[in-house]
Amino acid sequence: MTATLRNKVAIVGVGESDIGKVPHMTGLGLNAQAAKRALDDAGLQVSDIDGLLTAYSFTEPYFMLGSVLTEYLGLKPRYCASLIAGGASPAVMLKHAAEAIASGQCNTVLVCVGENRATGQSRDSAVASLTAVGHPYFEVPYGASIPAMYAMIAQRHMAEFGTTREQLAMVPVTGRAHAALHPNAHMRAPLTVTDVLASKPIADPFNLLDCCLISDAGGAFIVTSAERARDxxxxxxxxxxxGEFHTHEHLICAESLTEFGAQHSGEAAYRMAGLGPGDIDVAQLYDCFSIVPILELEELGFCERGEGGAFYADGHAALGGRLPVNTHGGMLSHAHAGAAGGLFGIVEAVRQLRGGLGPRQVAGAEVALVHSEGGILSSHCTAILTKDLS
Structure with missing residues (x-):
């Protein structure tokens, strides 16, 4: 099935909810707002949707979230599922939607995720969720947390390749410059390397501004066949x-702290598209912590191993650079609310290829790459999108 997906489907509508602190809306409400905006973008009605894919919610942990959303949105799909692959979920759901349409299970799939993480949970709950990871016998007893595990990866990259603290800081600085051009970004105030290095320590080498936001946010996109999309x-x-690739769940089982599954998911996506790293005009890379897009740049073939930090420091990831990355600001500045953080990369890629984004538009963008990862660099999915049929 996967080998047949090239040019079979298209994204025809995208939407994002209000973002930041939105205390008057529930997580379901944020999903609904994003879904309505995606439907309006596509010129479709609720009755046109016969497939629904969603992920998970910490603030509203329904056992059957997909069914709850169909009820809430007034859908009656013949294809519905809740999928959990951490931050990789949105890209994996794009793949599942494409496979469902190509195999005739449905015609038009709504993919939507979102949570009210900024206002829908207490500070203690937010902190607790960061520690609710790790192997129960071999990691949790030693105080493992999500920031600490990613910090181990950053420390290893610094030791092995000489990546500097200032190079890490350029990741949020670059993203913030892009977010300043996005009217719906959670954080838009200017940011400098000095600001990042002076922010609150979290897990060495990370400070607060190396870590993704906690937002209220929902995002959605709609997938249908390439034939129907034209109308x-x-x-x-x-x-x-x-392409997708999965290597481990617990970090103690990872074979390396500098090489993960992005290379393999990327190779599958490049192979299907008949393209390579040199053909990509803009990239939206998962950036839950500042080390992550550095690793992804390397694994996806945009630079050599160990050169991801320099890629950012030299301005290659900025608008006007060799490969603009996270032109919406990413999870470090635009928004992060569970799986919605990665979904906004897909939304931004679609908007870049459509054009008309003013000062944040990548000139001549025709091919975009989106990469999402979940867990502690455990699950990976890479998608290549094109403005025209390739």
Whole structure:
């Protein structure tokens, strides 16, 4: 099935909810707002949707979230599922939606995720969720947390390749400059390397501004066949290639702290699309912590091993650079609310390929790459989108 997905489907609508602190809306409400905006973008009605994919919610942990959302949105789909692959979920759901449409299980799939993490949980609950990871026998007893595990990865990269603290800091600085050009970004105030280095220590080498936001946010996109897409309201963006790869759940079982599954998911996506790293005009890379897009740049072939930090420091990831990365600001500045953080990368890629984004538009963008990862660099999915049929 996967080998047949090239040019079979298109994303025809995208939407994002209000973002930041939105205390008057529940997580379901944020999903609904994003879904409505995606439907309006596509020129579709609720009755046109016959497939629904969603992920998970910490603030509203329904056992059957997909069914709850169908009820809440007034859908009656013949294809529905809740999928959990951590932050990789949105890209994996794009792949599942494409496979469902290509196999005739449904015609038009709504993918939506979102949570009210900024206002829907207490500070203690937020901190507790960061420690609710790790092997119960071999990691948890030693105080493992999500920031600490990613910090171990950063420390290893610094020791092995000489990546500097200032290079790490350039990741949130670059993202913030892009977010300042996005009207719906959670954080838009200017940011400097000095600001990052002076922010509150979290887990060495990370400070607060090396870590993703906690936002209220929801995002959605709509997938249908390439044939049907031509007749809809907005310019379609086509799926040229997609691949996923999963290596471990617990970090103690990872074979390396500098090489993960992005290389393999990326190779599958490039192979399906018939493209390579040199063909990509803009990239949206998962950035839960500042080390992560540095690793992804290397594994996806945009630079050599150990050169991801220099890629950022030299300005190659900035607008106008060799490969603009996270032109919406990423999870470090635009928004992070569970799986919605990675989904906004897909939304931004679609918008970049459609064009018309003013000062944050990548000139001549025709091919975009989106990479999402979940767990502690455990699950990976890479998607390549094109402006035209490739």
């Amino acid at each position: 809809l309201k907005s310019q379609p963006v086509y799926l040229a290639g997609i």
